[in-house]
Amino acid sequence: MTTAQTLLEAKELSKTFTTPEGKPFTVLDGINLTLREGEIVALLGRSGSGKSTLLRCLSGLIRPSAGEVRYRGQEVPGPMPGMAMVFQSFALFPWLSVQQNVELGLEAMGIPAPERRQRALEALELIGLDGFEKAFPKELSGGMRQRVGFARALVTRPEVLFMDEPFSALDVLTAETLREELLEIWHAQRMPLKAILLVTHNIEEAVLLAHRILVLSSNPGRIRAEVPVPLDHPRDREDPAFQGLVEQVYRILTAKPALEPPQEPIGIGYRLPKAPIEGLVSLLERVAEGPDFGREDLPRLAEEMRLEVDDLFPLLDAAELLGLAVLQEGDIRLSAEGLRFIQANPEGRRQILAERLLLHVPLLAHIHRVLHTRPSGQAPEERFLRELEDYMSAEDAEGVLAIATDWGRYAGLFEYDYNRGVLMREPVPG
Amino acid sequence: MRRLFPSPEALRRRAPFSRWDLLVIPGVLALLALLTLALEGATAPYAPTSPDLTVSLDPVHLPYYGLRSLFRMLAALLLSLLFTFTYATAAAKLPRAEKVLIPLLDFLQSLPILGFLTATTGIFLGLFRGSLFGLEAASIFAIFTSQVWNMAFSxxxxxxxxxxxxxxxxxxxxxxxxxxxxxxEVPFAMPGLVWNAMMSVSGGWFFVVASEVISVVGRERDQYLPGVGAYVALAIERADFRAMLYAGLTLFVLVLLYDQLLFRPVVAWAEKFKFEQSAPEETAQSWVLTLLQRARLTRRIARLPQPLWEWLWRQSARKNRPGAALEPPPRLRSRTRRADLAFNLAVMLGALGLLGVLLGYLFGPGLGFGGGQMLQPNPNLNPAFSPAIARRFAGLGIRPDPDQAVWLSRLCAATQGGTVLEEGLKMLLREPGVKAPPDLKQACQKPLAPEGRVAWPEALEVLRLGLFTALRVTLVVLLATLFWLPLGVYIGLRPRLARFVQPLAQFGAAFPANLLFPLFVVAIVHFRLNPEVWVSPLMVLGAQWYILFNAVAGAAAIPNDLKEAARLYGLRGGLAWRRLLLPAMFPALVTGGITASGGTWNASIVAEVVRWGDTTLVATGLGAYIARWSTGAFNPHVGLGMLAMGLLVLAYNRLLWRPLYRLAEERFRLD
Known part of the structure; x- marks a missing residue:
């Protein structure tokens, strides 16, 4: 396997964005990876791990801040001939017919019209879209649209195919069909296609398709682990080896990063996980009521609650942050506080949550303190946003404050007036 | 699906023409003939010695006049598209240019349109010497300025x-x-561009009527370009009701033709560019588009430029070169920061320089100060620019300007500071239409601004006039909203009625309201109403339709579940308005209000001074000020008026509409 030729290579790649205040924050840090001929590689990570950013750096859509990307030994200044991408949202041009969409990439290559037509028709036939040449994307179902996306990418005869969560906007059945067809095309070798790089937040999908899975850590994104998948296609989800691999990926995602520097105590600028309080409560309830009473296997939990990595892990992080649950070996276990929370009545839950929040979330403790020291008992949200923007981008600051507001309101720590954008102390009854 | 046997239909496909061509071929030929006719008229010779241009009130000429007006509209529209594609693209693509081009565009669009007519007539006459096309171009340019800004912005x-x-x-x-x-980029922008072009053309009819009568320096009479607008102007001057009726009919037909032959097809065609994920239930239809799409001839014509297109396409293709990243590499960016600074500095210096030139132009050397004193206005004693009065002054040794203005300073110089007055001069100064200061001696003692320049007190006066106009605009837009809102809601909540009313309202917006002004003049005179108040409704006459059709659209867009919930909870009367209708329609109302107030500001120049025959009604305001000074040559007074109106509109939009718009965007969006 090591003898296979390297197609795409990233060395010490970092990507830093700049906040509106001019402060840099790092999304990707020190990424090294190689994509060799003949393999499908999946990039897996929680939201915020920068996996989509990494894909865009590798494809030349955006430029890394440091380090380099080489395609066949050549530096990548922009999208290279021989690269193609399939998008999560399909990214079809709605004013072009299916055939015109597919011909688009050939037009950029300067191919004369008759040949363009010929090749587009071939690609449409390959992907099972003959008869739809004249249709417009809005007439098609999601699955059909993504087929057009595939045809548009494949018609240019790429060597590397980048896929950005290509199946996540489709329903389960359609996604499964398309995955199978992708593998068929891959194995049929009718195309010069040499490698696929797939971004996904669906662990099963990664294990189903990839030869190697690269797991990214979050904030900043680094490659945390590489999981080889030594199974032959087509793979069987019921196969114990398959399930073992899924379990292994969950473990990696829930493990405390041992190699990284010890965690600094969290401060105001801690990026709170994007976990709506409602979701958190139902997750805890589900774990408490589960067959293993207070302990649950994450793959099973994810499947039953129909949560993918992007939605599940913020909830788990929040539960752990508040000390309501502990993550271990790919399992979640309620803590004593967590059990107490679940058994309490609504008012009791409120109080427990308020205690937990003030204890474990410095931002909420800070807001609470400010509101209680001000005689008016209120403060504009801008005040806290400014403080948060010392640590993150304006957009992220808004996200974090929105989460903090959601939690704080539920716990009855304060009120929030949307129209005025003002946080207020909860009125003291009487 | 491929057919196995050649069916009759397949055979017919090879024929060069279809039955649709029976209509299309004569249509295309007629179009070409009309275009030639209009071009011929527009480029006729015209020299300083040519007789004054005029029109005839005989309705026989109206079709030809209509053609000429239509031609001007079309030329202005093409010009607007050209400008939009270049200017807006430059603003969007060149990161530095954007910082200059967009504020400039914002300012230009708040300038009063008819001011441009005065400002550019001289330039175009000089450019196209000896040809009528100079005047034609001035008129086209005025229409162009009424159409282009919102298209470019969109x-x-x-x-x-x-x-x-x-x-x-x-x-x-x-x-x-x-x-x-x-x-x-162009396809994505297409629906917005088409919609804005349609709005622009609707507004354009108003200015066609207003911009076909042009005063030219060195000619005593106004020049009437052959066109419906000039016909209307002459009919107003002669107080000819029958002619007005003919003109109204012609304009009705013209607007209808424009709508059916140009815009319906374009709107129907632009449907496919809408960026939406699912097919809409209702799509715009146009019989003309269907006709064009089914006729062979038009398809052949459409296919003619294809080889050239394909060639350009392949020439521009990247072939095997790598593409461009969406953001530049980091090294380049740090270098641009220094360049940015230099650029900003250059822009600031340039702006300051321009400001200096502008102030110098308005206030003359010394910027309105002489010998340490503020200069006082040097008024024109012949405010109506009447040639007869100018001649009488000239007879008494006081030389008027080429545009018939008689400056106070010249009177003072001829009378030794207002002390020595001949009997004839005294009589002339008492004449109605001559505006001499009551105490001539005192007026002459003050230091006067240079002739034709503005003095600071006048700038203050202009600002006061501007506030009057602002007040009028606000009040009439508010009143129009109060009037149309309930009606719009009534119609909007009944989809079948709405489908019927929407095209009517759009037609109303396109029909030039200045045609109805004389009715108001007659009514105001007949009922002895105060023109200061009763002229105001004229300003909103053309713009009110935007309020109506936005109200209808807003009410029609209220989601059904909200309406049902409101019915279920027995929400009715005032409560329904407060809780459901007004909040749900707020964004549409703001959009309508913005468009309507923009139109109202622009109409103020035409609406604050209205005529019918010998009757002239003037209301105090900035519009009347600009109209009074629009005498053919661009002068500092017109400049000051335009500047003041531009700044006022800018401030009005920033202070009033922008916060409302933001509120609508953030809080009242229904999605």
């Missing part, structure tokens, strides 16, 4: 909001800039 906004996923797809496919422009 295109710019679209270019800046191309969805990221499509940008990424275009970059990944390695489309060249040329290819991306035509395959991605």
């Amino acid at each position: 295109f710019y906004t679209s270019l800046r909001t191309v969805p990221k996923e499509l940008q990424e797809a275009a970059a990944m496919l390695r489309l060249s800039s040329w290819q991306r422009f035509w395959k991605l």
